[in-house]
Amino acid sequence: MAASAADPRAGLLTPLADRPPAIALSGIDKRFGPVHANKAIELAIPAGTIHGIIGENGAGKSTLMNILYGYYTADRGEIRIDGQPVKIASTQDAIAAGIGMVHQHFMLVEPFTVLENVLLGAEGGFTLKAGMAKARAELAALERDYGLEVDLDARIADLPVGIQQRVEILKALFRGARILILDEPTGVLTPQEADHLFRILRHLRDQGRTVVLITHKLREIMAATDNVSVMRQGAMVAHRRTAETTREELAELMVGRKVLLRVEKAPAKPGRTVLEVKDLVVRDANGVVRVKGVSFDVRAGEIVGIAGVAGNGQSELLEALAGIRPIERGTVTINGQPLASFGLSRPTGLGHVPEDRLRMGLLRHFSASENAILGYQDRPGYSHHGFLDLAGIVRLCRGWMRSYDVRPENTELQAQSFSGGNQQKLVLARELEHDPGLLLVGQPTRGVDIGAIEFIHKRLIAMRDAGKAVLLVSVELDEIRSLADRILVMFDGAFTGELPGGEAEERRIGLLMAGITEAAA
Amino acid sequence: MSDLFLLALQLSDSTIRLATPLVLAAMAGLFCERSGVVDIALEGKMLGAAFAAASAAAVTNSALVGLGAGILFAMALAMVHGFACITNRGDQVVSGMALNIVVAGLGPTLADAWFGQAGRTPLLGDSARFTGIDLPLAETLRPIPVLGPIYAEVISGHNILVYVAALAVPAVAWVVYRTRFGLRLRAVGENPSAVDTAGISVTAMRYKALLVTGLLCGIAGSYFSIAHSASFIRDMTAGKGYLALAALIFGKWRPVPAVMACLLFAFADAVQVRLQGVPLPLLGTIPTQAIQALPYLATVLLLAGFVGRAVAPKAIGIPYVKER
Numbered sequence: 122m123a124a125s126a127a128d129p130r131a132g133l134l135t136p137l138a139d140r141p142p143a144i145a146l147s148g149i150d151k152r153f154g155p156v157h158a159n160k161a162i163e164l165a166i167p168a169g170t171i172h173g174i175i176g177e178n179g180a181g182k183s184t185l186m187n188i189l190y191g192y193y194t195a196d197r198g199e200i201r202i203d204g205q206p207v208k209i210a211s212t213q214d215a216i217a218a219g220i221g222m223v224h225q226h227f228m229l230v231e232p233f234t235v236l237e238n239v240l241l242g243a244e245g246g247f248t249l250k251a252g253m254a255k256a257r258a259e260l261a262a263l264e265r266d267y268g269l270e271v272d273l274d275a276r277i278a279d280l281p282v283g284i285q286q287r288v289e290i291l292k293a294l295f296r297g298a299r300i301l302i303l304d305e306p307t308g309v310l311t312p313q314e315a316d317h318l319f320r321i322l323r324h325l326r327d328q329g330r331t332v333v334l335i336t337h338k339l340r341e342i343m344a345a346t347d348n349v350s351v352m353r354q355g356a357m358v359a360h361r362r363t364a365e366t367t368r369e370e371l372a373e374l375m376v377g378r379k380v381l382l383r384v385e386k387a388p389a390k391p392g393r394t395v396l397e398v399k400d401l402v403v404r405d406a407n408g409v410v411r412v413k414g415v416s417f418d419v420r421a422g423e424i425v426g427i428a429g430v431a432g433n434g435q436s437e438l439l440e441a442l443a444g445i446r447p448i449e450r451g452t453v454t455i456n457g458q459p460l461a462s463f464g465l466s467r468p469t470g471l472g473h474v475p476e477d478r479l480r481m482g483l484l485r486h487f488s489a490s491e492n493a494i495l496g497y498q499d500r501p502g503y504s505h506h507g508f509l510d511l512a513g514i515v516r517l518c519r520g521w522m523r524s525y526d527v528r529p530e531n532t533e534l535q536a537q538s539f540s541g542g543n544q545q546k547l548v549l550a551r552e553l554e555h556d557p558g559l560l561l562v563g564q565p566t567r568g569v570d571i572g573a574i575e576f577i578h579k580r581l582i583a584m585r586d587a588g589k590a591v592l593l594v595s596v597e598l599d600e601i602r603s604l605a606d607r608i609l610v611m612f613d614g615a616f617t618g619e620l621p622g623g624e625a626e627e628r629r630i631g632l633l634m635a636g637i638t639e640a641a642a
Numbered sequence: 643m644s645d646l647f648l649l650a651l652q653l654s655d656s657t658i659r660l661a662t663p664l665v666l667a668a669m670a671g672l673f674c675e676r677s678g679v680v681d682i683a684l685e686g687k688m689l690g691a692a693f694a695a696a697s698a699a700a701v702t703n704s705a706l707v708g709l710g711a712g713i714l715f716a717m718a719l720a721m722v723h724g725f726a727c728i729t730n731r732g733d734q735v736v737s738g739m740a741l742n743i744v745v746a747g748l749g750p751t752l753a754d755a756w757f758g759q760a761g762r763t764p765l766l767g768d769s770a771r772f773t774g775i776d777l778p779l780a781e782t783l784r785p786i787p788v789l790g791p792i793y794a795e796v797i798s799g800h801n802i803l804v805y806v807a808a809l810a811v812p813a814v815a816w817v818v819y820r821t822r823f824g825l826r827l828r829a830v831g832e833n834p835s836a837v838d839t840a841g842i843s844v845t846a847m848r849y850k851a852l853l854v855t856g857l858l859c860g861i862a863g864s865y866f867s868i869a870h871s872a873s874f875i876r877d878m879t880a881g882k883g884y885l886a887l888a889a890l891i892f893g894k895w896r897p898v899p900a901v902m903a904c905l906l907f908a909f910a911d912a913v914q915v916r917l918q919g920v921p922l923p924l925l926g927t928i929p930t931q932a933i934q935a936l937p938y939l940a941t942v943l944l945l946a947g948f949v950g951r952a953v954a955p956k957a958i959g960i961p962y963v964k965e966r
Contacts, residue, residue: 241829
């Protein structure tokens with residue numbers, strides 16, 4: 122591994138004898154101001170394969186692919202497509218070179234129909250009529266060949282994300298993409314949808330197209346790719362055949378040190394009931410009922426995980442429990458006291474790590490030390506006679522930054538200047554260190570690096586072992602499975618099942634996440 | 643012919659005259675706003691065009707040259723807005739407001755300097771302005787009951803720009819919904835990233851949209867000074883740009899509903915003119931100022947009460963920056 126880090130060409134995959142590599146990058150270099158996003162990247166992707174590119178957030182994967190797609194231009198370096206040197210100065214050049222990209226955030230116009238979205242940029246004439254008719258025929262053929270069924274006249278806004286993704290793939294294929302790049306494609310999918318996506322990708326490969334899969338999820342690399350390249354801190358550190366590597370090796374290559382992928386934990390010792398929820402109904406900001414009468418409890422010394430695809434009511438449930446979203450019907454009691462009795466203030470003994478740290482967890486223009494007491498600023502000890510004890514707060518914050526490994530360890534830096542993982546650790550430090558009896562945690566590792574994930578998971582287990590009740594909401598199935606002692610699966614505002622943690626079978630959770638219960642199946 | 647029928651004819655006729663600049667300006671605003679750029683400067687562009695058209699027409703004694711000058715000046719103003727908001731990502735409302743204020747002062751000042759007539763341009767003769775056109779057979783068909791007078795009084799007899807405005811509406815609807823330019827225009831106001839990744843320049847699309855806005859505002863402005871009236875006077879657009887913008891929002895950024903809103907506002911304006919100084923049953927004579935406020939009052943009521951949630955183009959007001 123040390124050798125491959127020193128020599129970026131080591132382990133480069135040899136192309137198949139009969140075809141030059143679909144993509145060959147040499148010496149690609151890109152800086153954004155002081156940030157060296159891509160360092161002399163060498164990469165050869167054999168034609169007709171599925172190639173994974175894995176790395177932590179900020180490792181430079183997306184930058185590299187955006188250079189390939191003409192969204193950015195590299196400062197230096199050469200790109201060859203099918204052996205031919207090409208200059209990709211714009212997205213148009215990339216499309217002309219046969220490259221298509223499915224972005225992490227879909228590039229779709231929501232009020233448009235599927236057909237209009239596919240046509241955008243490839244209209245085939247000044248008026249739309251002729252192009253539309255031609256596109257219908259071509260798309261029908263593509264849908265048939267690759268199992269990409271989509272209603273062409275449906276509006277994007279009305280389609281589930283899995284289908285929206287198919288539209289993105291169709292868009293690329295319609296433009297004649299022979300090389301398809303997918304950036305973190307499974308973030309919004311159920312495991313079944315992800316499996317379906319992988320089948321489509323294999324189909325594309327078998328038809329001779331080349332697929333590049335960018336991800337930070339080891340599971341996907343192992344499940345879907347033929348070869349894998351690992352990036353770390355802007356550099357390409359290793360290339361492997363997927364069949365000849367392991368998750369552990371890849372994780373170590375990504376982070377640069379050994380990483381524990383499975384969290385070690387003793388069996389839970391649940392105590393008395395801390396959180397009790399009965400027939401809870403919650404509406405979202407638009408007045409739509411998003412939580413449809415759920416009942417459950419969380420006991421001291423256990424982690425209850427709520428699994429589900431994003432947007433099935435988990436967010437509204439979490440916000441209602443935290444007292445920041447009104448409850449339509451039903452009761453919530455915390456330590457035997459009804460939630461309603463706390464009025465507008467935060468219930469005592471409740472810690473809340475919100476799903477969206479920048480929107481709800483931090484004030485991005487406030488310093489780290491100010492953020493460290495946010496929501497607790499009225500506590501005795503933080504102020505004397507109405508004046509904040511700033512020196513004491515800074516001291517406290519510095520101590521937390523040290524024990525939670527928040528970097529850089531600068532209490533005066535604005536929250537927005539920290540990386541996602543460090544922001545999250547700051548929120549976690551604040552909520553955990555105020556010693557809550559009940560901890561509500563939403564998406565604790567969203568946009569957080571593997572190294573920090575390990576740390577955050579250990580902390581949550583430690584909270585549990587200290588006898589706290591923890592409610593964990595996450596769309597990361599692996600996270601739920603490795604942390605939760607009990608798993609509740611949420612679909613369309615209701616629980617479709619409860620499973621014991623640990624040994625819960627992924628397939629079964631996946632089916633429940635899609636709303637398919639045993640009775641229905 | 644009954645008095646009531648005559649009144650209806652007269653009101654319809656003046657509604658059409660008053661609606662013309664509103665319709666053109668609303669169509670102009672549609673392009674700008676659908677591309678994702680707020681256009682509060684419809685007013686300024688129209689006023690600028692009114693001044694440029696009147697000046698050029700006064701000097702050359704040609705209505706067509708006047709119209710050309712009006713269009714060019716409005717397009718130039720649109721490009722200033724584009725340079726501030728698209729190229730330099732400035733605040734779109736601030737830029738628009740600045741244009742309005744600059745033009746409001748510039749017109750009368752230049753008119754004073756050039757023509758020495760206290761902020762106005764010289765009165766134009768008939769050859770320097772667009773005068774009414776009698777459509778074929780207007781007099782022949784007049785005797786036909788009901789339809790004849792409608793054709794002769796309401797449809798016929800307007801200046802050419804009124805008919806341009808009427809034709810502009812289906813043309814705009816066709817461009818927006820049936821052409822490549824329209825598809826890209828609608829897309830760039832909703833999700834510019836999607837347009838960018840499809841290999842289309844967001845900047846170029848928005849500049850093109852603003853050029854169309856300038857063109858239509860130029861015609862609308864010229865209508866004021868070289869068709870409806872015969873000279874430029876201070877503040878002669880009298881807030882019609884804002885009214886057009888309100889109509890656009892009222893019509894949810896769609897051509898036909900926006901035109902309906904324009905007609906409604908113009909009708910309120912026509913009624914207002916008729917009511918000035920006329921004693922009303924029960925109320926007596928209402929002060930002119932109160933009656934003049936009628937169309938604006940209608941705007942406020944409609945926008946506040948009846949529009950429901952107007953869903954603006956999603957990317958409106960946000961300068962486009964490629965994400966990292």
